[in-house]
Amino acid sequence: MSDKPRPGGRRPVVGSRTATSRPRRIAGAAAADQDHEAQPVEGEIAEPEIADSEIAEPEIVEPRSTTTGPGWLSRRSTTTLLAAVMAALLALIAATSWYLWLGADPEPTADRPVVISEVERAGAVAAAQQHVVTILTRSHESYDEQTEAALELIVPDSEFAEEFAQTAQDVKDAFVEDEVELEYTVVGASVVRAGPEKVQALLFLNQFTTKGGAEPTFTPYRALVTVVPSGTGWRVLTIDTK
Numbered sequence: 001m002s003d004k005p006r007p008g009g010r011r012p013v014v015g016s017r018t019a020t021s022r023p024r025r026i027a028g029a030a031a032a033d034q035d036h037e038a039q040p041v042e043g044e045i046a047e048p049e050i051a052d053s054e055i056a057e058p059e060i061v062e063p064r065s066t067t068t069g070p071g072w073l074s075r076r077s078t079t080t081l082l083a084a085v086m087a088a089l090l091a092l093i094a095a096t097s098w099y100l101w102l103g104a105d106p107e108p109t110a111d112r113p114v115v116i117s118e119v120e121r122a123g124a125v126a127a128a129q130q131h132v133v134t135i136l137t138r139s140h141e142s143y144d145e146q147t148e149a150a151l152e153l154i155v156p157d158s159e160f161a162e163e164f165a166q167t168a169q170d171v172k173d174a175f176v177e178d179e180v181e182l183e184y185t186v187v188g189a190s191v192v193r194a195g196p197e198k199v200q201a202l203l204f205l206n207q208f209t210t211k212g213g214a215e216p217t218f219t220p221y222r223a224l225v226t227v228v229p230s231g232t233g234w235r236v237l238t239i240d241t242k
Contacts, residue, residue, distance in 0.1 A: 124199035127234035181210040
């Protein structure tokens with residue numbers, strides 16, 4: 001091989017830089033590159049990191065109430081208190097109306113003979129029935145004891161008490177001598193007048209009289225009984241028989 005210079009050209013200097021040339025593709029290299037790109041890379045795939053502040057929490061929407069809202073009327077305790085207040089107001093109105101209708105000190109009249117409550121009226125009439133039977137019933141065997149028990153049911157120091165005690169003393173001897181027995185039963189009762197200080201009741205009585213063990217005789221009659229309140233209940237003020 002000769003060392004003659006090439007025609008029309010310079011001999012390259014050792015160590016000088018030459019123009020960079022593109023590398024040639026080797027046959028089959030392109031196919032290999034394509035196969036390499038198509039195949040997935042095995043191994044762990046790093047997931048993208050997301051900051052906690054970037055994760056939005058789901059908003060919880062509470063169901064809307066179908067009631068009118070948590071107002072003060074919806075509370076059970078308040079409703080109970082309101083009912084109690086309304087009941088007290090109604091009672092106050094009723095009491096005020098009763099007071100205005102009857103007045104401060106009501107008295108029975110012909111147009112309004114009863115001016116007390118039904119409970120008071122019934123109690124007074126029941127007391128009149130029981131007291132009359134005790135006062136009038138008499139036996140020759142226990143005359144004195146029954147007279148004393150009768151006086152306990154009559155208003156003390158009243159005109160009727162004095163008359164009853166005197167009459168019982170006057171007829172005692174004849175009553176005991178004839179062995180008289182007097183028994184009474186109430187067959188009917190009605191109120192005539194009823195006020196806070198006095199109640200009059202009309203009683204329908206059956207009297208059974210026995211003398212010396214003979215057959216009893218029956219006598220019906222009526223009695224207008226007046227009772228008044230006392231510290232121990234109702235007491236008899238008068239008894240008018242007809």
